Amino acid sequence: xxxxxxxxxxxxxxxxxxxxxxxxxxxxxxxxxxxxxxxxxxxxxxxxxxxxxxxxxxxxxxxxxxxxxxxxxxxxxxxxxxxxxxxxxxxxxxxxxxxxxxxxxxxxxxxxxxxxxxxxxxxxxxxxxxxxxxxxxxxxxxxxxxxxxxxxxxxxxxxxxxxxxxxxxxxxxxxxxxxxxxxxxxxxxxxxxxxxxxxxxxxxxxxxxxxxxxxxxxxxxxxxxxxxxxxxxxxxxxxxxxxxxxxxxxxxxxxxxxxxxxxxxxxxxxxxxxxxxxxxxxxxxxxxxxxx
Amino acid sequence: xxxxxxxxxxxxxxxxxxxxxxxxxxxxxxxxxxxxxxxxxxxxxxxxxxxxxxxxxxxxxxxxxxxxxxxxxxxxxxxxxxxxxxxxxxxxxxxxxxxxxxxxxxxxxxxxxxxxxxxxxxxxxxxxxxxxxxxxxxxxxxxxxxxxxxxxxxxxxxxxxxxxxxxxxxxxxxxxxxxxxxxxxxxxxxxxxxxxxxxxxxxxxxxxxxxxxxxxxxxxxxxxxxxxxxxxxxxxxxxxxxxxxxxxxxxxxxxxxxxxxxxxxxxxxxxxxxxxxxxxxxxxxxxxxxxxxxxxxxxxxxxxxxxxxxxxxxxx
Numbered sequence: 001x002x003x004x005x006x007x008x009x010x011x012x013x014x015x016x017x018x019x020x021x022x023x024x025x026x027x028x029x030x031x032x033x034x035x036x037x038x039x040x041x042x043x044x045x046x047x048x049x050x051x052x053x054x055x056x057x058x059x060x061x062x063x064x065x066x067x068x069x070x071x072x073x074x075x076x077x078x079x080x081x082x083x084x085x086x087x088x089x090x091x092x093x094x095x096x097x098x099x100x101x102x103x104x105x106x107x108x109x110x111x112x113x114x115x116x117x118x119x120x121x122x123x124x125x126x127x128x129x130x131x132x133x134x135x136x137x138x139x140x141x142x143x144x145x146x147x148x149x150x151x152x153x154x155x156x157x158x159x160x161x162x163x164x165x166x167x168x169x170x171x172x173x174x175x176x177x178x179x180x181x182x183x184x185x186x187x188x189x190x191x192x193x194x195x196x197x198x199x200x201x202x203x204x205x206x207x208x209x210x211x212x213x214x215x216x217x218x219x220x221x222x223x224x225x226x227x228x229x230x231x232x233x234x235x236x237x238x239x240x241x242x243x244x245x246x247x248x249x250x251x252x253x254x255x256x257x258x259x260x261x262x263x264x265x266x267x268x269x270x271x272x273x274x275x276x277x278x279x280x281x282x283x284x285x286x287x288x289x290x291x292x
Numbered sequence: 293x294x295x296x297x298x299x300x301x302x303x304x305x306x307x308x309x310x311x312x313x314x315x316x317x318x319x320x321x322x323x324x325x326x327x328x329x330x331x332x333x334x335x336x337x338x339x340x341x342x343x344x345x346x347x348x349x350x351x352x353x354x355x356x357x358x359x360x361x362x363x364x365x366x367x368x369x370x371x372x373x374x375x376x377x378x379x380x381x382x383x384x385x386x387x388x389x390x391x392x393x394x395x396x397x398x399x400x401x402x403x404x405x406x407x408x409x410x411x412x413x414x415x416x417x418x419x420x421x422x423x424x425x426x427x428x429x430x431x432x433x434x435x436x437x438x439x440x441x442x443x444x445x446x447x448x449x450x451x452x453x454x455x456x457x458x459x460x461x462x463x464x465x466x467x468x469x470x471x472x473x474x475x476x477x478x479x480x481x482x483x484x485x486x487x488x489x490x491x492x493x494x495x496x497x498x499x500x501x502x503x504x505x506x507x508x509x510x511x512x513x514x515x516x517x518x519x520x521x522x523x524x525x526x527x528x529x530x531x532x533x534x535x536x537x538x539x540x541x542x543x544x545x546x547x548x549x550x551x552x553x554x555x556x557x558x559x560x561x562x563x564x565x566x567x568x569x570x571x572x573x574x575x576x577x578x579x580x581x582x583x584x585x586x587x588x589x590x591x592x593x594x595x596x597x598x599x600x601x602x603x604x605x606x607x608x
Contacts, residue, residue: 028411034403035417041480042423044447045435059462061450105333108326118323122602124331126595131338133591135541137560138580141567142344165337168330226428229543229560233568243430247548250434257445260438264431275426282422283488287530 049261056257071258075266084263087245092270093156094231094241095224098163099217102171105164107213110175115182115205125176132169140233147234156239162230167220174219174285178212179205215281218274225271242267342584348577355571368578378579380555381562385540387471388558392478393535397528399479400486407487408494425484433548436477441465441549470554474545482539486531493527494520526601533594540587559583 047063048056049072055065070078077083109128113121143162144153152158182205190200231241240248246263275282352364372378407418424432440447443464452460466473497520505515543560546552552561559579567576 024409024411027406027409031403031406031411031417032413034406035420038424038480038483039420041432041435041440041447042427044439045427048439057445059445059450060453061445061447105330109330112323112325112327116323118327119320122599124327126599128330128334129598130591130595131334133537133587133594134338134342135560135580135583135587137541137543137563138345138577138584139338139341140563141348141573141576141580142341144567145344145573146341161337165334168334172330222426226430228430228547229564232547233564243428243544246428246430246434250438257438257442260434264427264435268426268428268431271428272423272426275422276419279419279422283492286485287489287492287534 045261045264048258049265051258053256053258056261071256071262072266074256074259075262082249084242084245084249084266087240087242088267090156090235090239091225091242094159094163095221098160098167098224099220101160101164102167102220103213103217106168106171106175106216109172110179113172113176114179115187125173128169128172131165136166136229140229143230144233153234154236154238156235158234159227159231159239159241162234163220163224163227166227167223170223170285171216171220174216174281175209175212177284178209178216182208212281215278215285218278219282219285221274222271222278225274345577345580345584348573349581351574351577353573355573364574368574369581371575372578372582377557378559378562381557381559382582384471384556385558385560388475388478388542388546388556389536389539391475392482392539393532395475395479396482396486396535397490397532399483400490400531401524401528403483403487404490404494407491421487422484424480425482427481429481429544430548432481433477433545436473436480437466437549441473466550467554470550470556474549474556477549478539478542478545482535486535489531489534490524490527493524497523526597529597530594530601533590533597536590537587537594540583540590559586 050067050069051062051065052068052070055062056071058065075084112118113125118124143158147153147155147158186204186208187200190204195203226243227241228243228247231244232247235241235244246267249263250260278285349368350364350366351361352367353361403421407414407421427435438446443449443462446465448465449460449462452462502515502519505519510518541560542558543564546556546558546561547564550556552558552565557565560583563576563579563583566572566579570576
């Protein structure tokens with residue numbers, strides 16, 4: 001069901017052993033080098049975040065400068081008194097609540113598209129997907145105007161609703177592919193044993209799809225947490241989210257490299273945790289369930 | 293597998309036609325009920341704004357001149373399509389999307405091939421590869437702009453100093469090659485995405501057939517060219533199309549790294565500007581409609597690819 005990435009696959013012999021070994025070693029070295037090249041910006045970000053501002057701004061770079069938490073202290077407002085906590089909490093509220101709302105809407109919908117499918121269920125499924133392909137920026141202005149009229153600007157609930165609609169198609173597709181994996185025989189057996197619909201869902205279906213629900217939530221959480229454009233246009237001081245805080249933070253404070261890196265680390269930490277927790281199902285989520 | 297649960301409305305049923313139809317309709321609605329909340333929610337939140345965008349795109353509406361609001365016909369579209377800035381931003385969007393997608397698909401393919409074999413520390417390398425995708429896009433753009441590209445103490449010029457000493461060239465990367473700077477940072481974030489999708493494709497290739505080909509004496513290159521690559525085709529397409537949909541809409545990197553300056557303003561950024569700073573609602577909407585039309589072209593292909601993967605899965 002998941003991509004078994006860790007399963008080693010040894011290529012059958014086709015070249016003389018000595019040459020094969022040398023090529024193999026070379027490919028391993030190349031793979032490691034590429035991996036290191038890709039992680040360097042992240043490592044550099046983390047290292048710089050633990051340097052003092054003077055050590056962060058040297059050329060050539062100082063790799064072994066003493067470590068300090070000043071960058072983090074500055075990000076949390078040690079000098080200016082400006083705290084990122086309200087924006088971090090706003091991001092958390094918007095991400096968690098929109099994810100909960102997404103699950104509430106997506107799971108019944110996925111049920112109606114897999115276990116007891118409606119007529120033309122593939123058309124419905126593709127309608128969900130097509131909304132994901134409409135560019136966000138084209139709907140931005142009407143959303144702004146409507147929000148302005150009903151007094152929802154700078155209100156975290158507006159973002160919660162928008163993030164729910166942004167993630168709903170992904171969640172419906174993912175949940176459908178998980179529910180479709182529940183064998184019909186199991187459901188029929190439960191029905192023959194006299195279990196009602198709710199009981200079947202609770203005791204038979206839920207345990208089987210729980211890992212899928214977890215992965216879906218993590219991916220929705222990541223997309224909501226990362227979102228900038230809506231948050232930037234529709235919020236101001238009250239409902240500002242962490243990405244918006246980051247954009248304003250640099251322009252208002254001039255350039256503090258260690259602080260910027262500390263900020264990037266703090267804001268990315270929840271995404272890194274969620275991403276690694278969902279690692280096995282990441283592909284399935286990102287490809288909207290098209291790949292397993 | 294799901295079709296087995298369709299209602300059995302055969303002639304064996306001992307009921308009148310009317311009754312049967314009523315029952316079937318009731319059953320249909322019982323099936324639809326769990327779907328409706330999600331469907332209605334999505335239609336209201338995503339489709340209604342687009343209809344409004346379409347209406348406003350034919351209106352003369354600038355928030356700075358509220359009295360002059362009225363019907364404008366196709367004026368906004370004429371202005372959008374003849375305006376040099378908009379045309380430039382359309383070209384920039386295409387350049388940005390095509391280069392990021394092409395480079396990250398090719399890199400993703402090469403890295404996926406490297407990772408599709410057993411070696412010491414493969415899990416670690418895979419984790420290192422995924423990490424760039426898990427950095428918040430704004431944060432990644434900030435780090436690239438300030439910690440890597442900065443001409444005085446960015447890592448890139450620092451490395452140049454390490455290699456060439458005190459007289460090393462110290463280019464100002466962002467002003468020298470603004471679009472390339474954005475492309476590189478996006479390629480860094482999107483290569484892991486492509487790699488994951490292509491790796492999933494590599495791991496689903498039919499091993500027994502490849503084994504048979506090898507026994508028949510096919511070379512590694514022949515196997516790659518005539519078996520692996522055709523098998524990967526739909527995965528490459530899927531990666532490229534999903535990537536295009538996300539990168540056409542990119543706002544974070546352009547906004548953070550260059551603020552749309554130095555000829556890097558893409559369509560999303562230009563629309564944001566027209567609406568947020570110039571408050572020209574009619575024109576912003578017309579530009580939005582242009583983006584939608586462009587996206588529909590890509591999306592049609594994307595939907596076709598997804599549905600071919602989907603059917604294959606269903607027939608399995």
